Amino acid sequence: KNQVEQSPQSLIILEGKNCTLQCNYTVSPFSNLRWYKQDTGRGPVSLTIMTFSENTKSNGRYTATLDADTKQSSLHITASQLSDSASYICVVSVYGNNRLAFGKGNQVVVIP
Amino acid sequence: DAGITQSPRYKITETGRQVTLMCHQTWSHSYMFWYRQDLGHGLRLIYYSAAADITDKGEVPDGYVVSRSKTENFPLTLESATRSQTSVYFCASPDRDTGELFFGEGSRLTVL
Numbered sequence: 192k193n194q195v196e197q198s199p200q201s202l203i204i205l206e207g208k209n210c211t212l213q214c215n216y217t218v219s220p221f222s223n224l225r226w227y228k229q230d231t232g233r234g235p236v237s238l239t240i241m242t243f244s245e246n247t248k249s250n251g252r253y254t255a256t257l258d259a260d261t262k263q264s265s266l267h268i269t270a271s272q273l274s275d276s277a278s279y280i281c282v283v284s285v286y287g288n289n290r291l292a293f294g295k296g297n298q299v300v301v302i303p
Numbered sequence: 304d305a306g307i308t309q310s311p312r313y314k315i316t317e318t319g320r321q322v323t324l325m326c327h328q329t330w331s332h333s334y335m336f337w338y339r340q341d342l343g344h345g346l347r348l349i350y351y352s353a354a355a356d357i358t359d360k361g362e363v364p365d366g367y368v369v370s371r372s373k374t375e376n377f378p379l380t381l382e383s384a385t386r387s388q389t390s391v392y393f394c395a396s397p398d399r400d401t402g403e404l405f406f407g408e409g410s411r412l413t414v415l
Contacts, residue, residue, distance in 0.1 A: 195345070223402065234307075234393055234406030235346075280345070284402070289334065289353075291404070293345035 194218070195294035197281050203300045204271050212297040214264040214281030222286035226255050226266045229278045229296065238266070238279075271301045309394050309407035317415050322381045324410045326394030334397050335377040336361075337369065339390040340409075346393065352377055384414045 195216045204210045216224070223242045227235035239248045239255040241264070247256045252269045268275055278296040285292065310325045328335065333354050338346040348361030350369040358369050366388060368380045381388055394407040 225404070232409075234395075234408045236406070237403050240401070240403060282404075289351075289397075291348070293347075295343070295345045 195281055195283050195292045197279075197294035197297050199297060200295070201298040201300070203302060206271060206273060206301050206303050208271055210268050210271060210299065212266045212268075212279050212281075212299070214266070214294055216262050216264075216281070216283045216292065216294075218262075218283040218285055218292050220286040221259060221262075222284040224255075224257055224264050225282040225284070226253070226264075227280040227282060229280060231277070235280055266297075268299070271299075273301050273303065275299060276301045307394055307396055307405055307407040309392075309410050311410060312408065313411050315413045315415065316384050318385060320384050322384050322412065324379045324381075324392050324394075324412070326377045326379070326407060328375055328377075328394075328396045330396065330398075331374055332396040332399060333374070335371070336395045336404075337367075337377070337379045338393045338395065339363065340393060341390050349379065349392075381412075384412075386414050388412065389414045 198213045225240045226238045228238050229235040238250050238253050241248050241257045243259050254267045257264045278298050280296045281294040283292045307328045316322050336351045337349040340346050347363050349367050352358045352371040355371050355374045371377050392410045395404050397404045
């Protein structure tokens with residue numbers, strides 16, 4: 192079964208600090224990996240999308256990495272802001288059938 | 304501005320009632336998806352549609368019905384609502400070129 196596991200489940204960080212979220216997957220065959228940010232009460236919004244050949248991709252203070260060999264990805268948030276408080280969802284696309292495997296999300300709370 | 308709109312945003316109903324959640328997209332994308340999001344679970348696919356008049360079951364289709372008579376609309380119907388269908392429902396559609404998945408703002412349904 193295609194699975195996506197995220198850790199930690201939840202995280203509290205001080206404003207201005209950095210944090211890293213982890214995503215491990217067993218999806219095969221792999222097409223791409225996406226990170227989404229979901230604010231409370233809103234729909235998920237895309238942060239990054241990476242294909243097999245991409246190791247890292249940035250979007251402002253968000254940097255995602257991908258190791259397709261070990262099937263691991265991380266999302267690094269630099270100099271966190273209160274607006275970074277959200278759930279971050281790792282999504283892996285299965286090659287060839289338009290199916291997506293969703294992680295349960297990392298809940299991040301940034302406190303002043 | 305182009306996008307996906309869902310209605311209603313909030314709905315309270317009673318067990319056994321029929322409920323229809325609406326989804327409208329302005330891009331003329333081929334694919335559209337319905338997901339439900341519950342605590343402790345990642346987003347789970349209910350139904351999807353590859354084009355007008357083409358729909359298929361996802362991971363958790365029982366108790367739901369969909370139709371796609373027009374490309375831009377993809378309504379989800381709960382024919383006889385049950386308490387277990389209390390959830391937040393998201394409609395989504397991918398960009399045909401980038402594959403980026405765009406979500407609506409969600410419809411929060413409570414079944415009493």
